[in-house]
Amino acid sequence: MKIIRPIKADDYQALYEIAEESGIGFTSLPVNEELLKRKISRAIDAIASTPTVPGPESYLFVMEDTETGQVVGTSGIEATVGLEDAFYHYHVSKVVHASRELNVHNTVEILHFCNDYTGVSEICTLFLRENARQGLNGRFLSKMRFLFMAEHHERFAEIVIAEMRGISDEKGRSPFWAWLEEHFFSLDFPTADYLTGIGKKGFIAELMPKYPIYVNLLSKAAQDSIGKVHDKTKPALRLLEQEGFKCRGYVDIFDAGPTVEADVNQVATVQASRKATIVINDNLAQTDGETCFAINTSVKDFRACIAEVAYVDANKVAIERLTASALGIKDGDSIRFSPANTKH
Incomplete structure (x- = not known):
């Protein structure tokens, strides 16, 4: 039987192995002993807390095989994001360039650097190990978070989001980041992703272009990656779409993967x-x-x-x-x- 429970201090080795297996682009589980132990400590503190309003609590659960005692997956919830550390996104919008005199009318997409999701809850850190990817396990690992949020609603915001991993190759190279790296950062995607995962986000505000970016100025590969998910993330995205999550035009600043959102009370599992x-x-x-x-x-x-x-x-x-x-x-x-x- 598979059960899901709060993570414990002695789950560290299993969590480290999951972090290694999850690969580049899985920002919420950096392969870093200090950061993973801190993540476990924060999760233990969150479970012991008694908040009456959403705060900085960070919940992390593990799926355990009761027959073997092996931890085979993780699933997390951030009660709020952006209150302690800046939480960045690009928002995709449109601008019109028109001249009636010349009979020219062009609509182009632009990327706005923003912090619009500050204060919302986030589901995160969903990973199921290869040997457990069968039956209802993946669905269970994802949906149990909504049951926890429904039962303990005072701990969470009204809106919940999920950041979906964007397109990158087997070496962790993102076509979207490749364009940003060339023009602004001089820092490869795995390094930028790792720095963000360990909480060193200052370089983003320092080096990220301050003005909107015209999408049609990006490389073709970068343009084509905006709002697309990694092949391994497609099943997770389908699950969330079935729950009623939608993308409102927000994408990750590193790999341009979509961020999807829902009103907690409107999530299918919560309603049912x-x-x-x-x-x-x-x-x-x-x-x-x-x-x-x-x-x-x-x-x-x-x-x-x-x-x-x-x-x-x-x-x-x-x-x-x-x-x-x-x-x-x-x-x-x-x-x-x-x-x-x-x-x-």
């Missing part, structure tokens, strides 16, 4: 989720149950798993004993759950 008291009844859950993603209602002892859930009445559901054990709950406790096949 229900909270109910449980009874443990293997027979009812197995015969009448629907496959769901389920979480307990705790923060400190948070657990999530895939479960068969059967309605007993409007406020009560039956689950299997194995599910109750995985969630650390007993008869009379509550769960929040959502059907596994939910789509917007």
Whole structure:
């Protein structure tokens, strides 16, 4: 069975291996011992906190195979972004150059450097190791965050975003960054990406062009990469689009990958989720149950798993004993759950 739980200090080695496996472009997991240990420490502090409004909390969960004890994936939520460190994007918009006298009318796209997403929540750090990429595991690892946000809504902003990895080759070279590097930075993409991941973002404000960039002045390869995702990121993007996430024209400043957003209350999994008291009844859950993603209602002892859930009445559901054990709950406790096949 796979469960999802908050990360612990002794998960460091597993997290380091995941960071190595995730590769260049996965900014939220830099291959750096100090930074990864700090990330774990912040996540432990977030779980122990009791905020009443969204703040600087950084949550990080791991998927564990209960049969082997192996950590096979990660999934994270930033309660807010941009409040402690600047959070940069490019926004793609249009400008018209027209002359009635000459009968010329040209519409061109431009990139505006901005901090428009300051203060929103962000889902991040989603990575599933190769040996666990089957069945519902990827969907589960992504959607459990929405159940956690729905249950503990006071901890998060009304808007949630996700930055999707943009196009880069097997050596980590981004065609979009290649153009910026040539004209402004003299710094390769893996280095810029790594510096951002370890929190050294000052060079962005210092070297990034201060004025809007005309897209048609970029190289053809750079233009074609704007708003496109890495092949390995396409399944994650499809999942978020099914949840109702949309791109509003914001792209990453390094690889031009799209940033997608949604109102938390409008996310499909949140809307479909229900909270109910449980009874443990293997027979009812197995015969009448629907496959769901389920979480307990705790923060400190948070657990999530895939479960068969059967309605007993409007406020009560039956689950299997194995599910109750995985969630650390007993008869009379509550769960929040959502059907596994939910789509917007």
